[in-house]
Amino acid sequence: MFKKLMLSLLFLLMAGILIACNESETSSSEGGTESNANREVLEIGLVGPLSGGGAAWGLPLQYGVEMAVKEVNDNGGLDIGGTNYNVELITYDDQYIGDESVSAANRLVFEDNVNYIFGTVGSSGVLGMQTITEDNEVLLMTNSYGTEALSPDKPFTFRGLPTNLEWGSEVITYMSEEFPDAKKVAFISPNDESGWQVQKNAEEDFLELDYEIVANEFPERETQDYNPILTKVLNTEPDIIAFGGTSPGEMGVAMNQARALGYEGLFTGFGGPAIQEILSIAGDNAEDFIYYAQTDIESPEAQELINNYGQEYEKEFLEVAPDWYDAATMLFAAMEETGTLDTSEVAETLRNMDGFEGLAGEMSWTGEEHYGINQQLTKPVIVGQVIDGKAVIVDVREIKE
Amino acid sequence: MFEQALINGLVLSSVYVLMALGFTMIFGIMKIVNFAHGEFYMLGAFALYFTYQVYEMNFILAIIVSAVLIGMFGMFLEKVLFRKLGNDEMKVMILALGVSIFLQNLGIVLFGATTKAISPPFQGMLDLGFVSISYYNMFIIIISVIVLIAFYFFIKKMKTGQAFIAVSHDEEIASVQGINVKRIKMIAFGIGILLAAFAGALVTPLYTVSPTIGMGALMNAFIVVILGGLGSIMGALWGGIIIGLSRSYLTTYIGAAEADLLIFILIAALLLVKPNGLLGGSYQ
Secondary structure (H helix, E strand, C coil), rough: CCHHHHHHHHHHHHHHHHHHHHHHHHEEECCCCCCCCCCEEEEEEEECCCCCHHHHHHHHHHHHHHHHHHHHHHCCCCCEEEEEEEEEEEEEECCCCCCHHHHHHHHHHCCCCCCEEEECCCCHHHHHHHHHCCCCCCCCEEEEECCCHCCCCCEEECCCCCCCHHHHHHHHHHHHHHHHCEEEEECCCCHHHHHHHHHHHHHHHHHHHHEEEEEEEEECCCCCCHHHHHHHHCCCCCCCEEEECCCHHHHHHHHHHHHHCCCCCCCEECCCCCHHHHHHHHHHHHCEEEEECCCCCCCCCHHHHHHHHCCCHHHHCEEEEEHHHHHHHHHHHHHHHHHCHHHHHHHHHCCCCCEECCCCEEEEEEEEHHCCCCEEECCCCEEEEECCEEEEEEECCCCCC | CCCHHHHHHHHHHHHHHHHHHHHHHHHHHHHHCCCCHHHHHHHHHHHHHHHHCCCCCCCHHHHHHHHHHHHHHHHHHHCCCCCHHCHHHHHHHHHHHHHHHHHHHHHHHHHCCCCCCCCCCCCEEEECCCEEEEEHHHHHHHHHHHHHHHHHHHHHCCHHHHHHHHHHHHHHHHHHHHCCHHHHHHHHHHHHHHHHHHHHHHCCCCCECCCCCCHHHHHHHHHHHHHHHHCCCCHHHHHHHHHHHHHHHHHHHHCHHHHCCCCHHHHHHHHHHHHCCCCCCCCC
């Protein structure tokens, strides 16, 4: 009797969790509080790693876009050619697995019939999704650090967050000005497409400013024990340890282990910042970590946004969310300005938007030089540094085209 | 650098051996390839996070409580799930995979996707000039050696340990000799899980905790056990030491990406010569 009861309870628990997981994978979010009975519905897709190892990148994407959607709906919806639309999000979790991103894109385009998709993050997922979105003229507002994501034959893909190809040289220039004696750089980057690309771009930026690259290591993602790698790296006596696309959690662990091995130099990173997560893991060991802060989360504008629409979210993931909010807000503005939902026309409007006011300053589209098409978002480079155990904004620099 | 690589390798070996011991013991006695082993490692790490970091229990006590709690949870799962499928290895393997997916997703639902960290209870390091070792790394090596010695005496000197060996050789004959095979299997599963949880809890202050850390830990246990021989206790010991030291030295002298590649090539070459691994084929 006891066994049957326990089995039944276990079964019910499993069923409940599976149902909950399924709901979270395909959740719709309309946001807003105002009555929207008279509005049309505009369904927009969102794909990202909302669970698993990439959640630190996927949840800010979800949070940022959701905040923009809530704000739009609260303010009367989107006015597109005289018709009012209430925005609804259809969200899929790809768990940072390329195949899952493609499956989600398939469902969004062919079953849900959406014409606009936010996400995913990561090169393999984005490149896979593009095989569906480009052929079907679906506008993709994405983020991956791979250069292949943008090209003239992909006119419907926009990268809504700058990569280190855009901001890397500014962060390095800051380091060269503030720490002129630090000239030897050791790279630790994940052994995948993103890691190689980020490292390659950053290395070129360092070499342009006469730095010396003394080590280049590519451990697998999810590495937890960096001691053997660091032993090799520290033997080259670097002044700067640079992480090329390493996840925040792993960066924090590596910082702890580097300091335990006696390293006293600088750290820098060329992936997403997630500084609060790094500080929660590395604490004082993250001292002199110089990073791209994306948005000043403490600014009055960012705080107002979070107070209004971000209270329900996990705080650790809110620092990158404003960037996605900015990208979403800009896309919604382009839709309204175009006056139609035709993705070709909206893409044309978007690509020509210049000086759009976002939370991090004026935003524009660039990329002709590197990618052959102006579909890369640029904005002022906010540089952060860990000083006395705290994340401090130390500089704001304009990107040089 | 040579001495530092040795220290790094010994720390890695300690964790690999603890993980692989439980994994290989469960296979040796129950013939279960426990694909959920990494998730019990993850649960051990989370148990320590809550007992030590959140509820501020004494660190040593927190590790023991974490490992025992997860070990008991393992025994419960053996009793209500694994036992029902008997000796059908394919069904049990699929069940283990299901339990792995379930526990990982349960971890995400219960603990969130955020990476968490615990500060080592002993800060600082011993610097001998030619090599430095943090006090916590020393603690890991010492505790692992103590656990291994205790485990050795348990298997060699205690009745239950002897019963493990009997059941691993032949369940029917063990049963005829008066051994309660079901009970022994449940205890063996529980101890195997306890070791995984212990490893997870022990290394948490050096690494991070998240619901997905189990996959990497399982992969390492797999590599060690395949090298040492599936089902062999001594194989897990030697496999763990060889892989730990190899990874450390190859990474230090050649490179991180190349180290993993070389380890896989070496194991593949070894399996061509010894298909059952270094000490495979017997539970010893």
